[in-house]
Amino acid sequence: MFDDDASSLARLCDTGLSLDSQRVALIQGKRSMTYAELEQRINRVANGLISLGVERFERVLVIFENDIRFPEVLLGIVRAGAVAVPVNFKFKPPQHIDLARDCGSRIVFGSAGTVESVVACLADGVAEVGIVVDADRGPLRGYDDWLASSSPERCDHGSAGSDVCIQAYTSGSTGRPKGVLLSHRGLLRNVQLQAESNRIDENSRVLLSTPLFHMNATAAGLFPCLSQGGSVVILKEFDAERVIDAIETHGCTYTTGVPATYKLILAAARQRTHVDASSLEFIAVGSAPMTRALLDELVQTMPGVDVIEGYGLTESGPIITLNPRGRNKLGTIGPALPGFECKVIDSDGNILPQGEAGELVVRSECNALGYYNRPDAQAERFRDGWVYTGDMVSCDPDGWFTFRGRVDDQMNVGGENVFPAEVESILATHPEVRDVCVVPVPHEVKGQVPVAFVVRNVGSNLSEKELIDYYIARGPAYSHPRHIYFIDEMPLLATGKNDLQALERQARELGP
Numbered sequence: 001m002f003d004d005d006a007s008s009l010a011r012l013c014d015t016g017l018s019l020d021s022q023r024v025a026l027i028q029g030k031r032s033m034t035y036a037e038l039e040q041r042i043n044r045v046a047n048g049l050i051s052l053g054v055e056r057f058e059r060v061l062v063i064f065e066n067d068i069r070f071p072e073v074l075l076g077i078v079r080a081g082a083v084a085v086p087v088n089f090k091f092k093p094p095q096h097i098d099l100a101r102d103c104g105s106r107i108v109f110g111s112a113g114t115v116e117s118v119v120a121c122l123a124d125g126v127a128e129v130g131i132v133v134d135a136d137r138g139p140l141r142g143y144d145d146w147l148a149s150s151s152p153e154r155c156d157h158g159s160a161g162s163d164v165c166i167q168a169y170t171s172g173s174t175g176r177p178k179g180v181l182l183s184h185r186g187l188l189r190n191v192q193l194q195a196e197s198n199r200i201d202e203n204s205r206v207l208l209s210t211p212l213f214h215m216n217a218t219a220a221g222l223f224p225c226l227s228q229g230g231s232v233v234i235l236k237e238f239d240a241e242r243v244i245d246a247i248e249t250h251g252c253t254y255t256t257g258v259p260a261t262y263k264l265i266l267a268a269a270r271q272r273t274h275v276d277a278s279s280l281e282f283i284a285v286g287s288a289p290m291t292r293a294l295l296d297e298l299v300q301t302m303p304g305v306d307v308i309e310g311y312g313l314t315e316s317g318p319i320i321t322l323n324p325r326g327r328n329k330l331g332t333i334g335p336a337l338p339g340f341e342c343k344v345i346d347s348d349g350n351i352l353p354q355g356e357a358g359e360l361v362v363r364s365e366c367n368a369l370g371y372y373n374r375p376d377a378q379a380e381r382f383r384d385g386w387v388y389t390g391d392m393v394s395c396d397p398d399g400w401f402t403f404r405g406r407v408d409d410q411m412n413v414g415g416e417n418v419f420p421a422e423v424e425s426i427l428a429t430h431p432e433v434r435d436v437c438v439v440p441v442p443h444e445v446k447g448q449v450p451v452a453f454v455v456r457n458v459g460s461n462l463s464e465k466e467l468i469d470y471y472i473a474r475g476p477a478y479s480h481p482r483h484i485y486f487i488d489e490m491p492l493l494a495t496g497k498n499d500l501q502a503l504e505r506q507a508r509e510l511g512p
Contacts, residue, residue: 007161007185010046010079013038016229019202025226027250028068028234035229038072040152045076048150052107052129056081056157059167061105061127062213063096063114065089066236069133069143070212071222073109078165078184081157085167085179086213089113093120100126103167103179103372107131115140161185167372168215168314179372180314187219188227190317190366193337195224197322198254198282198308204230205279207246207255209238210496215318216287220310221256240268244275251279258287258496259294263435266297282306282325288497289403289421291428291436295330309333311403315387317366321401332400333393340364343386344395357394357404357419361386392419409500414446418479423450426475430467432460435490437498438481441507451507452481455489462486485510 013035016023021036033041054060060077062084064070070086077084085103087096089111096117100108110118110132121127122139129141136142159165165184169177194200206225210217212234225232233250235242238257243265246252257265262285269275282305283298290309298307310322311333320342323334336342343351344358352358363386371378381388392404405419412418420438427436435455443449456462464484471480485507491499 007188008078008156008159009165009184009187010042010075010156010159012075012188012191012223012227013042015227016202019229023202023229024231026068026071026232026234028066028236031068033068039154041069041072041147042076042079043152043154044147044150045072046079046155047153048146049077049080049082049107050155051150054080054082054107057164058082059085059103059105061096061100061103061108061121062086063089063108063110063117064213065111065113066208066212066234067111067133068234069111070234071226071232074166074218078159079156081159083164083167085169086218087169088213089117089211091117093117097121097124097126099169099177102177109143110135159184161188162369164369170314178374178377181369181372182219182314182317183369186317186364186366186368187223189339190319190337191219191223191227193339193366194220194319194322195228197324197337198224198284199325200224200228200230200254202229204228204254205233205250205252206230207233207235207243207250207252209235209243209246209255210257210261214287214496215314216258216496217256219318220284220286220312238264240264244268244272244277247280248276253279253281254283255280256284256286259285259290260288260435260490260492260496260498262290262298263294266294266301269301277302277305280305282308285309286312286319289424291425292331293428293433299330311391311393311401313387313389313391315368315381316362316389317364317368320360320362320364320389323400329398329400332396332402334401335399336362336401337364337366340366342395342401344393354397355394357392359407360389360391360393360401362389363387409440411440411448411450413443413449413478416476416478418450420450423452423471423475423479423481426471427452427454427467427481429474430462430470432457432462433467437490437500437503439500439504439507441482441504443482449482450479451483451485453485453487453490453503453506456486483507483510 016035025035025038026033074084100121106128108127112134118130131141133143164181166182167179312319321334341363343361393401405421423438438450438452440448491502
C-alpha cells in the first residue's frame with residue numbers, strides 16, 4: 001500500500017480514510033473514535049506543535065499510559081516533521097529527566113498518571129513545555145484544551161522515507177537505554193509485511209493490553225491494524241478478566257501479548273463456565289519464548305485459533321521472523337519475512353550449517369538507522385549493513401527458525417554449552433509447573449551452573465528434589481538446575497519479559 005511518495009508514517013491511516021472515514025478506528029472503554037476524527041486530531045496535534053515552533057527532526061518525548069489519545073500524539077508529532085520518542089511511563093521522574101536530556105526534547109506529552117514526571121522535566125529545566133491529559137495547572141497545559149485550540153486542517157511536511165520518525169528506547173534491562181532510530185520507510189515496510197503475513201484487513205479488530213510505548217504493541221499491533229483500516233481496542237492496562245470481556249464485547253479478531261499475559265488469560269478463562277472467543281482468528285506472541293506446555297494449552301483451549309509466534313528486536317524494524325497464518329510450526333519463531341537476509345554465525349563470524357545454533361544476524365530495508373548519539377554501541381550492533389541481534393537461533397531445512405537464547409545467556413557448565421531456554425523447556429513440561437526461568441550462577445568447579453525459579457500451580461506441593469529428578473530423567477545431567485527456588489510470581493519488566501537481572505541478584509544472594 002505504500003509507494004516511495006507515500007513513505008511517511010503520518011499517512012498510516014490513509015487506507016481507513018479512503019475506505020470509509022466513519023469507520024471506527026479506536027475504542028477504549030465507552031469511547032470510540034472514527035478515522036475521520038482521528039485524522040482531525042492528528043492534524044490538531046501537528047499544527048499545535050508547529051505553533052510551538054517545533055522544527056523538523058526535533059525530538060518530542062511522550063510519557064503516556066495506554067490511552068486512546070496515544071496514536072494521535074505519536075502520529076501528530078510525525079506529521080509535524082518531528083521525531084516521536086515514546087518512553088516507559090513506569091519509569092520514575094529522574095529516569096524520565098535523563099531520557100528527555102538524552103534526546104534533547106523541549107516538549108513533553110504526558111497522560112493523567114505521569115504528571116509528576118512531566119512537572120519534574122520542567123522543574124529541572126530540561127524541557128520547556130508540558131502538555132498533559134486532565135491537567136491544566138501551574139506550568140502544565142491541558143491536553144484537550146490545547147488540542148481544541150489547534151487547526152484540524154491537514155498539514156504534511158513530506159518526510160522522506162529515509163528520515164527518522166520514531167526514536168524508541170530499548171528497555172535498559174542490561175544497562176543504559178539506547179534510542180533506536182526507526183525510519184518511515186523501514187517501519188512502514190515492516191508493518192506491511194506483518195499485515196500480509198497475518199492476513200489483517202479492514203475487518204480486523206485487534207485488542208491491545210500491553211504497554212503501547214513498547215514496539216511489540218505499537219509497531220506489531222497498533223500500526224498493522226490501522227494501516228489496513230481495521231479497528232483497535234485499547235485497554236488501559238493488562239487485566240486477564242478485562243481481556244476476556246473485551247474479546248467478547250467487541251468481537252476482537254486477534255490480540256497480541258507475551259507468554260506471561262497468556263498464562264494469566266488461561267487461568268482466568270478456567271474460572272468461567274463459558275468464554276465466547278468465537279471472533280478470534282489468531283493470537284500473536286512475542287517478546288519472550290513460549291514453553292511447549294503453554295503452547296499446547298493455548299491450542300487445546302482455543303481450537304481453530306492460530307497461535308502465531310514471531311521474533312524481532314527494535315533494531316530490526318522490529319519484526320524479523322513470523323509464523324504465517326495457516327502454516328505455523330508450533331515451537332518455532334517462523335521463517336524470515338520477505339526481503340530479510342538472515343545468517344546464523346559462530347563467534348568468529350562463520351556461517352553455521354543448518355540446524356546448528358548460533359547468533360542471528362540480519363539485513364533488510366527495515367533495519368533501524370542506528371542508535372542516537374551512541375557511536376560505540378552502534379558500532380557493536382550495526383556492522384556493514386547487518387544487525388547483530390545477540391540472540392541464538394537454529395534453522396531447519398524449511399527455513400523456520402527456533403529461538404535458543406541470548407548469546408550472553410549461554411552458560412559454560414564444565415565445558416558444556418547450556419542454554420537457559422532449553423532447561424526451561426524441559427522443566428515446563430512438568431504438570432505442576434506454571435512458570436519457570438533459569439539463570440546462571442558462578443560455580444567454583446564448573447564455572448557456571450543453572451538455577452531455576454519456578455512458579456508452581458495453585459495447591460501444588462512439588463519439591464525441589466522431585467523437580468530436579470524429573471529433569472535428570474528427561475535431559476542431560478550436566479545441564480540440570482543445581483537449585484530450584486519456588487516463588488509466587490515472576491518479576492517482570494514493563495515489556496512483559498522476565499527481569500533476569502533481579503532473578504540473578506536473588507540467586508546470588510541465596511547462595512550456592
